[in-house]
Amino acid sequence: MLTPGDSYGQVYGNLRWRIPEHFNMGVDVCDKHAQATPGKTALIVEGDGGSVTRYSFLDLKRLSNRLANVLAAKGLDRGDRVGILLSQSVETGIAHIAAWKAGLVSIPMFTLFGEDALEFRLTNSGARALITDGVNLAKIEAIRDRLPHLKLLLVTGAGRDGDARGDGMIDLWPAMENAKDQFTPVDTRAEDPGLIIYTSGTTGNPKGALHAHRTLLGHLPGVEFPHEFFPRKGDLMWTPADWAWIGGLMNVLMSSWHHGVPVLAQRARKYDPENALGLMARHGVRNTFMPPTALKLMGQVERIRERFDLGLRTVTCAGEPMGAELLHWGRETLGVTFNEYYGQTECNLVVANCATLMEVKPGSMGRPVPGHRVEIVDGAGDPLPAGKVGHIAIKRPDPVMFLEYWDDPKATKEKFVGDWLMTGDQGSKDEDGYLWFVGRDDDVITSAGYRIGPGEIEDTLGKHPAVSLAAVVGVPDALRTEVVKAFILLRDGEPPGPALVENIRNFVKTRLSPHEYPRLIEFVDALPMTATGKIKRKELRDGEIAKGRG
Numbered sequence: 265m266l267t268p269g270d271s272y273g274q275v276y277g278n279l280r281w282r283i284p285e286h287f288n289m290g291v292d293v294c295d296k297h298a299q300a301t302p303g304k305t306a307l308i309v310e311g312d313g314g315s316v317t318r319y320s321f322l323d324l325k326r327l328s329n330r331l332a333n334v335l336a337a338k339g340l341d342r343g344d345r346v347g348i349l350l351s352q353s354v355e356t357g358i359a360h361i362a363a364w365k366a367g368l369v370s371i372p373m374f375t376l377f378g379e380d381a382l383e384f385r386l387t388n389s390g391a392r393a394l395i396t397d398g399v400n401l402a403k404i405e406a407i408r409d410r411l412p413h414l415k416l417l418l419v420t421g422a423g424r425d426g427d428a429r430g431d432g433m434i435d436l437w438p439a440m441e442n443a444k445d446q447f448t449p450v451d452t453r454a455e456d457p458g459l460i461i462y463t464s465g466t467t468g469n470p471k472g473a474l475h476a477h478r479t480l481l482g483h484l485p486g487v488e489f490p491h492e493f494f495p496r497k498g499d500l501m502w503t504p505a506d507w508a509w510i511g512g513l514m515n516v517l518m519s520s521w522h523h524g525v526p527v528l529a530q531r532a533r534k535y536d537p538e539n540a541l542g543l544m545a546r547h548g549v550r551n552t553f554m555p556p557t558a559l560k561l562m563g564q565v566e567r568i569r570e571r572f573d574l575g576l577r578t579v580t581c582a583g584e585p586m587g588a589e590l591l592h593w594g595r596e597t598l599g600v601t602f603n604e605y606y607g608q609t610e611c612n613l614v615v616a617n618c619a620t621l622m623e624v625k626p627g628s629m630g631r632p633v634p635g636h637r638v639e640i641v642d643g644a645g646d647p648l649p650a651g652k653v654g655h656i657a658i659k660r661p662d663p664v665m666f667l668e669y670w671d672d673p674k675a676t677k678e679k680f681v682g683d684w685l686m687t688g689d690q691g692s693k694d695e696d697g698y699l700w701f702v703g704r705d706d707d708v709i710t711s712a713g714y715r716i717g718p719g720e721i722e723d724t725l726g727k728h729p730a731v732s733l734a735a736v737v738g739v740p741d742a743l744r745t746e747v748v749k750a751f752i753l754l755r756d757g758e759p760p761g762p763a764l765v766e767n768i769r770n771f772v773k774t775r776l777s778p779h780e781y782p783r784l785i786e787f788v789d790a791l792p793m794t795a796t797g798k799i800k801r802k803e804l805r806d807g808e809i810a811k812g813r814g
Contacts, residue, residue: 265523266488272622272631279485279634283663287454289480290328290364293521295449298325305526307354308500308547312531319354321524324361327354329447330440331362335393337443338416338434342367342450345389345460348508349373349382349396349404352529355420355436356507357517359395364458364477367450371460371472374508375400383407385462386414389472389670395436397421454478454663460670461510463609472670473610480518482664486613486633487519490603491551491578492620495523499577502528502544503553504535505797510609511582516553525551535797537562541572550577555797556584559602560726560733563593564755576600580616582607583798585701587723588626604629606701610666611658611685614638615699627723628698629691636662640693645681648693653702656691657684690717707801709738711746716780718801724775725750725782728768730758735791735799736782739808750782751804753791760787 269275297304302322309317319327335346346363348370350356356372363370371389373382382403386394393416396404401419408414408431415432422435452458458477462470488494501520505512520527528547532539535558544552554562559581568574579594579602586604594602605616606629615638617630624630632638637659639647648654658665660683668676679685690702702708702717709716718736725734733753738746752768754760765785773781792800 266485266493266634268493269621272618275489275621276632276634281481281635281663283454283478283481285453286451287477287481288364288449288452289458289477289518290361291449292480293518294321294324294328294361295365297321297521297524301524304524306521306524307357307527307529309352309354309529310543310547317354324354324358326445327440328358328361328365329445330443331358331436332366332447332449333443334418334434334439335362335366335368335416336447338393340366340368340393340416343369343457344393345369345371345391347371347373347386347389347391347394347396349375349377349394349400350507351375351531352507352512353531354529355395355397357521360459360513360518364452365447365449367452367456369457369460369474371462372508372513373462374506377403379403379407383410384469385472386411388469389460392416393418395419452477454481455667457667461513461609471672471675473666474668474670475666478663479612479666480514480522482635482662483514483519483613484522485635486605486607486616486664487515489618489633490580490605490616490630492603492618494551494578495520495525496550496577499525499550500528500548501525501551501553502530502547502549504532504540504558505553505555510607510612511553511555515580515582515613535561537565541565541568541574544576545572545574548575550575552576552578553580553582556581556586556590557733557793557797557799559586559590559594563590563597564732568597574598578603580605585627585629585719585723587719587726589723589727591624591626605633606630606656606699607664608687608689610679611662611687612664614658614662614664625698627720628694628700630699631697632699636664638699639684640691640699641681641684641686643681645684650693650695653690653692655705656687656689656699656701657681658687659683660685704801706805707737709736709746709748711738711741711744711748711779716748720776721748721750721772721780721782724772725752725768727775728771730754730764731768733791733799735801735804737801737805737808739784739805747783748780749784749786749808751786751788751791753788 298321306321307319390413398421417433459475460472503516601619603617607613614636640654741747792803
């Protein structure tokens with residue numbers, strides 16, 4: 265746990281990693297609390313119609329022990345992979361805990377994935393078991409004959425107590441009820457694999473980032489720091505981010521459970537800002553992680569202070585640059601300074617803000633989180649001076665860093681330059697040590713000799729009263745190499761037209777600089793988004809290139 269201090273430098277300098285030789289994430293987030301505080305609430309699940317179910321840490325221990333016994337009885341061996349295709353639920357939590365306690369490797373998968381996405385992940389990982397529900401079963405049955413490694417399918421509501429048909433499909437809950445609630449966890453080493461999380465795959469097939477059990481310990485400073493020395497008495501965590509993503513699973517669920525902090529869950533079919541506000545008000549949520557897009561949509565809800573009795577202590581955001589406008593809205597409307605942080609699937613939560621400890625500079629990701637060395641380097645891995653744009657890189661060894669890409673040694677090797685993990689993002693560092701995100705390596709726009717990051721332009725566009733959301737890309741241009749193009753989703757009731765185009769151009773030109781304003785503007789009904797709420801700039805950029813070829 266981070267030790268509070270009088271300054272960022274003091275807190276950063278005080279942290280020393282203490283990674284034990286043997287460590288098991290399942291025991292850490294569940295069993296230790298079940299022994300020390302068995303009746304303490306671990307999970308609050310709000311169901312359809314507002315029903316609420318609470319689970320204690322002792323409940324989680326018993327349920328996960330039963331599931332671990334089921335997995336062992338069905339022949340799964342240490343190191344086997346288990347897919348988990350479930351939304352926020354108690355089943356999701358106990359599935360990961362059970363897998364880790366049994367020495368297995370869990371693979372979280374997003375419930376909105378289609379058949380091709382699921383087939384790739386299950387085939388690539390060689391998963392021997394999958395835990396899912398009836399809602400997602402049809403997708404699995406459609407590809408089952410193409411999954412030779414998949415031997416066991418545990419399904420909630422499958423309607424059968426055993427594998428009567430010989431197809432490996434079993435109803436999850438009856439199987440658990442018939443299993444013992446005592447289980448001896450495998451004595452895993454901290455370096456043993458425990459988790460595969462697939463990258464978003466925006467430039468080809470996704471890669472499976474294989475993480476060791478130590479990754480949980482590596483995550484902790486990156487949660488405690490932006491959540492203002494989390495935990496504090498009365499803290500309760502919630503996120504709309506799906507637990508299939510590293511931000512939902514590790515930043516929120518498992519890091520909270522490590523500290524014995526309860527987590528709120530809801531099976532929301534899609535994000536609704538009013539529902540999110542109501543949920544946080546009803547349960548007294550004190551801590552939340554939200555993507556900036558989710559917060560921007562929340563900013564369009566009227567009379568928040570009057571309608572919702574919120575008690576938020578900390579709000580963190582990541583995935584995209586937050587920007588000054590959103591930071592200001594959070595302070596004015598929610599009474600909280602949003603702490604932006606940064607990381608990626610391979611090496612998460614390594615840069616962050618902490619408002620009580622340091623100035624939050626609008627647009628900055630913050631400073632390196634205690635325990636991590638993050639620098640701006642050139643292509644050879646040499647650190648660059650302040651103000652220079654280069655590659656955002658993280659020094660190894662680092663306990664939060666992935667072990668390797670699953671079954672892809674070439675990609676693993678290419679991820680590093682010497683001991684620097686290259687994130688694939690461009691950024692800069694100022695004289696005070698704050699890091700500034702410029703864009704993905706392939707997002708940076710080169711126009712008339714200038715290198716332009718899309719984030720700052722998008723942030724400025726978001727301040728225009730007619731703009732709801734915006735995405736900026738570079739499109740080919742014979743004269744300037746590239747020009748800036750903005751795709752804009754307007755607020756309700758705002759009519760598009762040439763006058764508005766010119767108004768928006770001037771709005772950006774006068775607030776940034778003449779070379780950064782969007783020479784091209786297209787009004788759209790929707791923007792392509794990843795499942796984690798990030799704008800798919802590559803999809804927009806590829807569409808423009810295709811138009812040019814046409």
